[in-house]
Amino acid sequence: MDCRILLCNTYHLGHRPGHERVKAAGGLHKMMNWNRSILTDSGGFQMVSLSKLMTVDENGVNFESPHTAEMMALPPEKSIEIQQALGADIMMQLDHVIHVLTTGDIVKEAMHRSIRWLDRCVQAHTRDDQAMFPILQGGLDLELRKECAEEMAKRAKVGIAIGGLSGGEEKDHFWKVVAACCAALPPHLPRYVMGVGFPVDLVICSLLGADMFDCVYPTRTARFGTAMVRRGGLMQLNQKRYKEDFLPIDEKCQCNTCRTYTRAYIHSVIGKVCAV
Ligand SMILES: [Zn+2]
Numbered sequence: 038m039d040c041r042i043l044l045c046n047t048y049h050l051g052h053r054p055g056h057e058r059v060k061a062a063g064g065l066h067k068m069m070n071w072n073r074s075i076l077t078d079s080g081g082f083q084m085v086s087l088s089k090l091m092t093v094d095e096n097g098v099n100f101e102s103p104h105t106a107e108m109m110a111l112p113p114e115k116s117i118e119i120q121q122a123l124g125a126d127i128m129m130q131l132d133h134v135i136h137v138l139t140t141g142d143i144v145k146e147a148m149h150r151s152i153r154w155l156d157r158c159v160q161a162h163t164r165d166d167q168a169m170f171p172i173l174q175g176g177l178d179l180e181l182r183k184e185c186a187e188e189m190a191k192r193a194k195v196g197i198a199i200g201g202l203s204g205g206e207e208k209d210h211f212w213k214v215v216a217a218c219c220a221a222l223p224p225h226l227p228r229y230v231m232g233v234g235f236p237v238d239l240v241i242c243s244l245l246g247a248d249m250f251d252c253v254y255p256t257r258t259a260r261f262g263t264a265m266v267r268r269g270g271l272m273q274l275n276q277k278r279y280k281e282d283f284l285p286i287d288e289k290c291q292c293n294t295c296r297t298y299t300r301a302y303i304h305s306v307i308g309k310v311c312a313v
Contacts, residue, residue, distance in 0.1 A: 038292075042074040042126075044251050047119055048083035052104065056122040064124025076251075077125035079116045079172075081134060093133055095150070113154040117161040117169070125167060129198065130158040132172040137204035144176040148185050155192055168195035170229060176201060177210050179217040186221035196227040199247070203232040212241055219246030236265070262307035272300075279304040 045065055050056060062068040065075050081098050090101035090108075097112030113131040120128040131154050133147040151174045162169050171189040175181030189197060199218045202211055219228055227248040233239070234252020242250065258265065262275035264286045272286060282300040290296075 040073075042076055042249075043071060044076050044078065045123065045125060046083065047077045047080035047116065047123065048087075050077075050123055051080060051119045056119045060122040060124070064122075066124060074127070075123075075125040076127040077120045077123050077129065079129045079131040080111060080119060081116065081131050093147075093150075095153075097131065097154075113157040114161040117158050121162070121164050121167065127196070128162070128167055128169045130155045130169060130171050132174055132200055134174070134201060135176065137176060137201055137206045139176060144178055145181055148174040148176075148181050152185065152188050155189060159192060170196050170198045172198040172200035172231070173218055174201050175214075177206060177214055179213065182214055182217050183221045186218050190221075190223050190226065193226055196229060196249070197222060198229040198231050200231045202230065203238075203252075208238075211238075212245065215242050215247060216245045222246075262303075264303075274300055274303045275307050276304075 047056075050059060050065070059065055059068055065077075066072060087103050092099045097110055097115070099108060099110050101107070102109050111131065116131040117128065130151075132151040133154065135143060135147045151172065155171045158169060171193050173182060173185045173189055175185045186197075199215060202214060215230060222228060228246060229249035229251075230242050230247045231250075232252060233242060233247075233250045234254035239250055255265065258271075262273060264272045264274060266272050266287055267290070274286075279300040282304075284300055285295040285298065286300060286303070287295050
C-alpha cells in the first residue's frame with residue numbers, strides 16, 4: 038500500500054515486549070527496520086476499551102490490567118515516557134476520552150482536563166526529535182470544541198488531532214464537529230481526525246479541512262475477506278462464487294496483491310493466514 042506513516046499501539050507495546058525493551062533495541066524504527074514515519078497513540082484508549090474497571094481522576098487514567106488484574110495508573114507523564122522510549126515521530130497527548138454520546142457537565146470537565154493534561158505532557162516531553170499532537174475534546178458541543186481548539190492551538194507546535202468522535206454518533210453531528218474544529222484551527226497545523234476510515238468520511242472530512250486519519254477499517258475489512266475496489270465498492274471474497282475465480286481482485290490494478298494472487302487463492306486462505 039506504500040503507506041508513509043504507521044500507527045503503533047502504545048498500550049500493547051508497553052505491555053509486550055515492553056517499552057524499555059523497545060528502547061534497548063534502538064526504538065520502534067530499528068526494531069521493525071521501518072524507515073518511514075511512526076505515530077503512537079497515548080495508550081489511554083486501549084485502557085478504556087480493554088479494561089473492565091476504569092476510572093479517571095486528575096492524576097490520570099486508572100485501570101485494572103486485563104493481564105494481571107492489578108490496578109495500574111497511567112498519568113500523562115507516563116504516557117509520554119513510554120512514547121519517548123518507543124521513539125515515534127509523532128506522539129499523542131493523553132486525553133480524557135468520554136463516549137461521544139455522553140451529555141452533561143462531564144463533557145466540559147473532560148475537555149478542560151484534557152487541556153490540563155496537555156500542559157503536563159508538554160512538561161514531560163523532552164526529546165526534540167519527536168512531535169506531540171494535542172487532542173481536541175468537547176463531545177458534540179460546538180462551543181466547547183471551539184474553546185478547546187483555541188486553547189490547544191496555542192500549545193500545538195507541529196499538528197493537532199480531533200478526538201472523541203466516530204463512536205456511533207449521527208453523521209450529521211460528526212461532520213459538524215469536524216467542520217467547527219477545522220474552522221477554529223490555524224491553517225498551518227495539519228489536522229488529524231482520529232478513528233475515521235470509512236471512504237465517504239475521508240472524502241467529506243478532507244473537504245472540511247482535515248489532513249490525516251486512522252482507522253482499523255481497511256485492515257479489519259481485509260481480514261474478514263472483503264476487498265475495497267475501484268468500481269463496485271466492496272468485494273466479498275469469502276463468497277462461494279470466488280472459489281474458482283482465477284482472476285486478480287482488480288485486473289487493471291498494478292499493486293502487489295493484484296499482481297500476485299487470484300480471487301480463488303484469497304478465498305481459500307481467508308481466516309487461515311491471520312488470527313481474527
Ligand atoms: Zn490492487
